[in-house]
Amino acid sequence: MSRNVEKLSSLPAEKGSFSLPEKDDALFSEMLEKWATRRIGTLRQQKRSVENDIAVVRDMLAHTGNAPWFWTEDDFDAWCETIGVERSLAVATQRKYQSAIRNFFDYIVDNVKFKNEVRRQYGVDLQQICHFENCIPHVHEREIATERRAFTHDEIARLFDGYDKAINEAAAFRSKDLRPLQRDKALFFLLYSAGLRISEALALNMTSFSPNPNIPEFGMFGFVSVWGKGSKGSGKKFRTVPVTHSNLPSILDWYIANVRPHFMINADANESALFLSERGRRMGASTLEARFQHGLEFAGLTGLGLTPHCMRHSSVTHESYRFGIEANRRKHGHAYASTTQIYMHVPDEMVNDEINQAIASQLDQVLGKEEKK
Numbered sequence: 171m172s173r174n175v176e177k178l179s180s181l182p183a184e185k186g187s188f189s190l191p192e193k194d195d196a197l198f199s200e201m202l203e204k205w206a207t208r209r210i211g212t213l214r215q216q217k218r219s220v221e222n223d224i225a226v227v228r229d230m231l232a233h234t235g236n237a238p239w240f241w242t243e244d245d246f247d248a249w250c251e252t253i254g255v256e257r258s259l260a261v262a263t264q265r266k267y268q269s270a271i272r273n274f275f276d277y278i279v280d281n282v283k284f285k286n287e288v289r290r291q292y293g294v295d296l297q298q299i300c301h302f303e304n305c306i307p308h309v310h311e312r313e314i315a316t317e318r319r320a321f322t323h324d325e326i327a328r329l330f331d332g333y334d335k336a337i338n339e340a341a342a343f344r345s346k347d348l349r350p351l352q353r354d355k356a357l358f359f360l361l362y363s364a365g366l367r368i369s370e371a372l373a374l375n376m377t378s379f380s381p382n383p384n385i386p387e388f389g390m391f392g393f394v395s396v397w398g399k400g401s402k403g404s405g406k407k408f409r410t411v412p413v414t415h416s417n418l419p420s421i422l423d424w425y426i427a428n429v430r431p432h433f434m435i436n437a438d439a440n441e442s443a444l445f446l447s448e449r450g451r452r453m454g455a456s457t458l459e460a461r462f463q464h465g466l467e468f469a470g471l472t473g474l475g476l477t478p479h480c481m482r483h484s485s486v487t488h489e490s491y492r493f494g495i496e497a498n499r500r501k502h503g504h505a506y507a508s509t510t511q512i513y514m515h516v517p518d519e520m521v522n523d524e525i526n527q528a529i530a531s532q533l534d535q536v537l538g539k540e541e542k543k
Contacts, residue, residue, distance in 0.1 A: 188232040197291070198237055201284060202227070205277050223270035229253075230271060238278065239288045239296055243369065244406075246271065246299045265306040272300035279456050298455040302479040303367045303399055318480050320487040320515040321362075325471060330359065332469030349432045350448065354461050356425035357445050357453075358481065360394075363415035365485030365502045368478050370396040372453055374444040376426070382412065391419035398503045409503045414489065486513035 190198055202224055209215040227238070233249045234241055253259045253267055278284045279296045288296050302318075321329070333355040340348035361371050374396065382392025394411040413419065426444075434441065437450030445453040462478045482502070489498050499510040 190237055194237045201278055226267050226270040227274050239292055239294055241299055243299045268305045295451055301368050301455050303369055318483055321480060321484040329469045336468040352429045354465055356421050359421055362481040362485055363418045364394050364411050365482050368455055370398055373397060375442040376444055388413055388419045391422050411501060483513050486510060487515045490514050
C-alpha cells in the first residue's frame with residue numbers, strides 16, 4: 171500500500187471518533203484503500219478531493235456506529251438530517267457529502283470481490299442506499315441541463331416497443347438476455363404506470379398487490395401497496411396506489427407466472443421480492459439504473475438525459491391529461507399539490523388547446539343566448 175493511500179484510509183471522522191472491531195476495520199480499510207487507488211491512480215482525481223470524501227465516509231461511520239455493509243436508507247436519512255439540521259451545513263455542502271456516500275457505495279456495490287466477501291463474512295448483500303429520491307437535487311440555473319424531465323408519449327411508446335423487439339430477437343437467438351429483458355419490461359412499465367419511486371418499486375414483494383372491488387377485471391392487481399418517502403424526519407410512509415392502466419394487470423400476471431420463476435432457480439425458496447437479479451436476490455438500485463440505460467439503447471433514446479426517475483415525472487405528467495390535480499397528487503403520494511405540479515411537464519400545445527376549448531365553449535354559450543333572443 172502506498173504512503174498516500176495509507177494516509178487517506180486513516181483519516182479521522184469529521185465529528186467524534188469511532189473504531190470498528192478488528193475484522194470489520196480490516197475490510198473497511200481495504201475498501202477505502204482500493205477506492206482511493208482507483209480515483210487517484212486510474213481516474214487521476216485530485217488527492218485533496220479524495221481525502222475529503224473519505225473523511226465524509228468516516229463521518230457517517232461515526233454517526234451510525236456500524237460498518238457500511240450494515241447501513242440502510244434510514245441511516246442515510248438520519249445522517250442527512252444531522253448534517254443539515256443539527257450541524258446546519260450549507261445546502262451545497264450537504265449535496266457534496268451525499269455525493270461522496272453515493273460514489274463510495276457505487277464502487278463497493280459494483281466490486282465483485284467486496285460483494286462476495288461481505289456476503290461470506292456477514293451474510294448480507296451490499297446495496298446502494300443513496301438514490302435520486304433521497305438526495306438533494308441540483309436546482310441552480312447553471313445546472314438546468316441535468317434537470318429531470320418527463321418522457322413524451324412518443325418516447326414512452328418507443329421505449330416499450332424497443333423492449334418488445336429486443337425480447338423477440340433474444341427469443342429467436344436464444345440469448346441469455348431474454349429473461350432479464352422480460353423482467354425489465356414488467357419493472358419499468360410498473361414504474362411508469364404506477365408512478366413509483368425507484369426505492370418503492372425495488373421494495374415490492376409478491377404480497378404487495380390487492381384487488382380493487384370497483385374494478386374486478388383487474389383481478390389481484392387493483393392496488394399496489396408501497397412504503398414511500400415521508401416528510402422530513404418522519405420516516406417512510408405506507409400508501410396504496412390505485413392501478414389506472416388497464417395493461418398493467420396482464421403484464422404483471424405474465425411476469426409472475428412465466429418470467430419470475432426463472433429467477434427463482436438461484437433464489438431462496440422463501441424469497442418474497444417481486445423483482446430479482448440473475449443471482450436470485452432482490453434487485454438493487456445500481457442494477458436497475460444500468461438496465462434502464464440498456465433499454466434506452468434498444469429504443470434509440472440514449473443521450474437525452476433520461477433517468478429511471480423520469481418515469482415518475484412521466485407518470486405525473488401523462489396522468490394530468492386524464493385526472494385532476496387532487497387525484498394525481500394522491501396517486502403519487504405527494505403531501506402537497508404544489509409538489510405534484512413540479513413533476514408536471516405539460517407541453518404548450520396542451521395548455522393552448524385547453525384555453526381554446528374554454529373560449530370556444532363560452533362563445534357557443536353566448537351565441538346560443540343571442541340566437542334565442
